[in-house]
Amino acid sequence: MKDRYDKYLEDREKYFDRVVRLGRRDFVKAAGAAAAAAIASSRLLPHSFQPVDVVNAAAPERSFRFAYVSDSHLYERTLNERFVRAILKAVDDVNALTPPPDFVLYGGDLAQLGQPAELGEGAEILKALKPKVRMMVGEHDWYLDMGEQWRTLFGKDVYSFDHKGVHFVVLNSVIVEDYWTGPKLTPMERMQAMAQLDNPNGRPFTVGDAQRDWLASDLAKVKPETPVIVFSHSPLYKIYKAWNFWTDDAEQVQKILSPFKTMTVIHGHTHQMLSNRIGNIHFHGMLSTAWPWPYAPQGLPKLTVRMNRSDPFDELDGCGDGTVDVFGNGRVDKQYNSWSRNPVRVSAAYLESDGATDPPARESDVNY
Amino acid sequence: MRTLATKSLAIGAALAAALAIPAVRAAETTVSLCDGESVMSIPGLKPGQVLPPDEARRVAVDMMQLWRKSQGETRWAAWTKEAEAARPEPAAAEEKQPTKFTARDQMLWKLEEKKWVEDGYKAFHNSKALGGTIGISCDMCHPDATNTHPETYPKFQTQLKKVALLRDQINWCIENPLKGKPLPDGDPALRAVEAYILSARKGVALEPGKH
Secondary structure (H helix, E strand, O other): OOOHHHHHHHHHHHHHHHHHHOOHHHHHHHHHHHHHHHHHOOOOOOOOHHHHHHHHOOOOOEEEEEEEEOOOOEOOOOOOOHHHHHHHHHHHHHHOOOOOOOEEEEOOOOEOOOOHHHHHHHHHHHOOOOOEEEEOOOHHHHOOOOOHHHHHHHOOOOEEEEEOOEEEEEOOOOEOOOOOOOOOOOHHHHHHHHHOOOOOOOOOOEOOHHHHHHHHHHHHOOOOOOOEEEEEOOOOOOOEHHHOEOOOOHHHHHHHHOOOOOEEEEEOOOOOOOEEEEOOEEEEEOOOOOOOOOOOOOOOOOOOOOOOOOOOOOOOOOOEEEEEEEEOOOOEEEEEEEOOOOOEEEOHHHHHOOOOOOOOOOOOOOOO | OOEOOOOOOOOOHHHHHHHOOOOOOOOEEEEEOOOOOOEEEEEOOOOOOOOOHHHHHHHHHHHHHHHHHHHOHHHHHHHHHHHHHHOOOOOOOOOOOOOOOOHHHHHHHHHHHHHHHHHHHHHHOOOOOOOOOOOOOHHHOOHHHOOOOHHHOOEEEOOOOEEEOHHHHHHHHHHOOOOOOOOOOOOHHHHHHHHHHHHHOOOOOOOOOOO
């Protein structure tokens, strides 16, 4: 049986749900009505609730929320427990979210060297996630057997789905030209070459012709006013080629995405807070559960508020997971749940205003 | 006494022409020039014998004279002029002290240093070379040795509770993220990694003590 306090919480939820949809003038009316109702039922709302939501009264209503976990780089547990501990922490984080997220995006690089045992271990761990999991592939999952094992475990690497009025697309943006057949690299040598971020002999990531054609035809079925969220492992813009913080055909992909009024791209690979806006496309990076990368020496978008350099003495620092709040208008707020630190929110308003409003807190402890 | 000849000048010229080989006198060695035509014999030099250096140098000069003669003085003069023109102007004579180190010395130093840095690069990018046991290598957190800031050492490392040099921090990384055993100061792999990190930060101003 619901006690008095449960009832109170329920009413409170309903009340604030209504309040955030209201404009300022309507809010005054609603607040008056709520106060009147509270008085009528002889339960006065605690005074402190009201001013908090006056601030949010103009914000659009949150339609739903999803969570992300990314870049866990798992070795077999017997070799390396640290990365296993980290992804388990992310699983706990997501399972503890209230209300639970509608689904979880896994952002790629589940394995470190694409080994079946690494991918299998990852798949087992991700089964513990209560919400539905949507998988994306990264280069560390792909280049031992060109994605064979990954596809056996998780299905298609390129697909789309619709959720509560938003069209979602998952890409495989880690395609590189064949540089292994000529020098006769073994699958393991190819994997290790791809796994080295600063490999001077590497090749740039691409989405590629075939997938761009698929993307164009997939989006042809979507109305331009429908909000679209694209997941890619590499950022779909160009930061720093030497580390593949880069997609070589990014401009061509952006051209396919640009007709959509509300377009968001969420990517992994970079293991850090990254924000960007190109035209109407908003870009957000994801944190890694395993380790943070330093910021690239060049190409950082001006809207990026960097995260503080991480403390090497704290194995969780700079790592984490996060959530994405999708609003009724299709725009998103991106929350970086950075372990050992306060979470950082990069809001749609911040990107929309080109950094003029609602900036995330600046870092105090810069990289050098 | 040596014999100079622009064409085969020896006994059996007809035979030599028929066989398309220079005629050879007994107990003589014949050398041919790079024009493919002129031949010069060195009397008294038996097959298998080696000329003393001074004698050999004189033979070389004679060969050059023979060739010069075969080409004609006009062409020779033209080539000489061309070669003179192509020779770079000597730099304005700035008075410099003599040095005992040659360009070859400098090249050797560079090669030796490069080798050391390359050894360091390899160890930095290998999860086992420094004794790591869990698959983690330095480059996984420090691509291109970024965020190693060797220019800030020595500094008081709060977490180590002491003043640390770069190699102390490398050793901390070997012990902790890499789960290996710290290496002694003189360890070649440790020294090589230090060399690689420092070389990657070439040109950055030293700022010991910076945090």
